[in-house]
Amino acid sequence: MKTKKIFDTDAFIKENKTTVTKCALSEREGFEKLYEAVTDSTIFSPEGGGQKSDEGFFDDVRVVDVQEFDGEIIHFLESEIPAGTEVLQKIDLDLRFRRMQNHNAEHLICGLIHKKFGYSNVGFHLSETSDENRNVIRIEAVMDVDGPIDAKDLEEIELQANMAIASNVPVYALLPSAEEAKDIAYRSKLDIEENLRLVVIEGYDICACCAPCLKSSAEMQLVKIIDSMPHRGGMRLTLIAGIDAVKDYIDIHKDNKKIMNILSSKRNECANAVENLYEKSMQLHEENSALKKEITDLNTKEVIKKITENNLKFYVFYAPDFDEIQSRKLINEVALKTKTVMAVMFEKKNSTYRFVVGKNADVTDISLRELAKNMQNKLSSRGGGSEQMIQGSIPANDDLINSFFEEMNK
Ligand SMILES: [Zn+2]
Structure with missing residues (x-):
C-alpha cells in the first residue's frame, strides 16, 4: 500500500x-x-x-x-x-533544510540555463562531506547540462539566480493529474506517466522532482557556482547554496585575509600580489640555478687541479650545502677528465652527510662495491650502488673520513 x-x-x-x-x-x-x-x-x-x-x-x-x-x-x-x-x-530538519537549499538552488540555476540556452539537465547529485561523527559538514550540488557555457555567461546566470533568491518568490510542489500535466511546461529528466510531482519556483522554473522543497526562494540565501568544466559535450557545474555557501564564504575570507596579511595586499588585489610573488620566485629560482652551476664549474676546475698536482687515486670533497644534482654533476665532470675516484659529502643534516662516490668506467682496478663495504665497516655508512657509482648516508666525522681516504691513497 x-x-x-x-x-x-x-x-x-x-x-x-x-x-x-x-x-x-x-x-x-x-x-x-x-x-x-x-x-x-x-x-x-x-x-x-x-x-x-x-x-x-x-x-x-x-x-x-x-x-x-x-x-x-x-x-x-x-x-x-x-x-x-x-x-x-x-x-533532522536542519540537515534537510541545507539539502533543500542546495537542491532548489540547482533547480533555479538549471531553470535559468534552460531559459537562456535551451539546455537540459542530464545529471544531478548532492555531494556531501561528513566528519568522523557522521555530521554532514559540507553539501554541494553537482549538475550536468548538455551544452557549453562560457565563464561570462555563467557569471550572468549566477547573478540572475541570486536576484531571483532576493526577489522572494514562492516555491511549492504540485501534484497534477496526467490531464492537468498536459498544460504545464516543465523540465524533466524522465518521461513520467503517473504520480508526477513538480517543484515550482514561481516565475523561474518548473521541474519534475521527488525531493522535499523550500517555501520561498529567499530561503536559498545565496548560490555560488564554485566549479565548472566541460563534460561530455556539455558542462559539469558544482554549486553551493544556503548556509553551506555562507560557511564557504567565511572560509574563503579567512584564507584571503591570511594572504592579505602576508603580502600586505588589499582585499581585492590578492591574486595580483600572488602572481607578482610567483614571478619573482621563478626569477630567483633561475638565478639560483645559474649560481649553482657556476659554483659547480668553479669547484670542478679546482678539484681537477688538486688531483692532477698530487696524482691522487681517491679524492673526497666536502660540500655540505650541495644538493644531489650538484654532487653528481661534479663527480661526472671529474670522473670524465681524470682517473680518480671521487667522493662528495653533501647535504649535511643532523651530523650526517649524504654521499655519492663515482669513477670513470676506464678505471678497472678499483671496485666501488668493495669500497661501499669498506665504508660500511669503517665509517658506519649506509647505502650501495653499481661499480660506477655508489651513494648513501654517512656520519659526518670529517677526520675519520679523511684518514680513510688517505689510507686508500697509500
Ligand atoms: Zn529536484
Whole structure:
C-alpha cells in the first residue's frame, strides 16, 4: 500500500505521530541486521533523485536508511518496533533544510540555463562531506547540462539566480493529474506517466522532482557556482547554496585575509600580489640555478687541479650545502677528465652527510662495491650502488673520513 508522504506538500514538519503497519528483519544485502518498517504516513523522504534519505528516529530508534518501492516507503530501523505500535517520527530538519537549499538552488540555476540556452539537465547529485561523527559538514550540488557555457555567461546566470533568491518568490510542489500535466511546461529528466510531482519556483522554473522543497526562494540565501568544466559535450557545474555557501564564504575570507596579511595586499588585489610573488620566485629560482652551476664549474676546475698536482687515486670533497644534482654533476665532470675516484659529502643534516662516490668506467682496478663495504665497516655508512657509482648516508666525522681516504691513497 502507498505511504502518505507528508513531505510532498510540507517539508517543514519535523515530527509526526503515526502507526507502524509492518516491521520485519531486512533481507536486503548489507542491511541484514536492520528492520524494515512501514507506517501509515511518513515525514521521511527516501533516497532518490540524487539526494540521500532523511536522517532521524522513530521514538528512540535510529532510522538508518529510507527507500521507496512501488510507492511504499520502507524505513530501515536499528531495532524492531512491532506492527500496531504508535510512534513519534522525528527528522533532522536542519540537515534537510541545507539539502533543500542546495537542491532548489540547482533547480533555479538549471531553470535559468534552460531559459537562456535551451539546455537540459542530464545529471544531478548532492555531494556531501561528513566528519568522523557522521555530521554532514559540507553539501554541494553537482549538475550536468548538455551544452557549453562560457565563464561570462555563467557569471550572468549566477547573478540572475541570486536576484531571483532576493526577489522572494514562492516555491511549492504540485501534484497534477496526467490531464492537468498536459498544460504545464516543465523540465524533466524522465518521461513520467503517473504520480508526477513538480517543484515550482514561481516565475523561474518548473521541474519534475521527488525531493522535499523550500517555501520561498529567499530561503536559498545565496548560490555560488564554485566549479565548472566541460563534460561530455556539455558542462559539469558544482554549486553551493544556503548556509553551506555562507560557511564557504567565511572560509574563503579567512584564507584571503591570511594572504592579505602576508603580502600586505588589499582585499581585492590578492591574486595580483600572488602572481607578482610567483614571478619573482621563478626569477630567483633561475638565478639560483645559474649560481649553482657556476659554483659547480668553479669547484670542478679546482678539484681537477688538486688531483692532477698530487696524482691522487681517491679524492673526497666536502660540500655540505650541495644538493644531489650538484654532487653528481661534479663527480661526472671529474670522473670524465681524470682517473680518480671521487667522493662528495653533501647535504649535511643532523651530523650526517649524504654521499655519492663515482669513477670513470676506464678505471678497472678499483671496485666501488668493495669500497661501499669498506665504508660500511669503517665509517658506519649506509647505502650501495653499481661499480660506477655508489651513494648513501654517512656520519659526518670529517677526520675519520679523511684518514680513510688517505689510507686508500697509500
Ligand atoms: Zn529536484
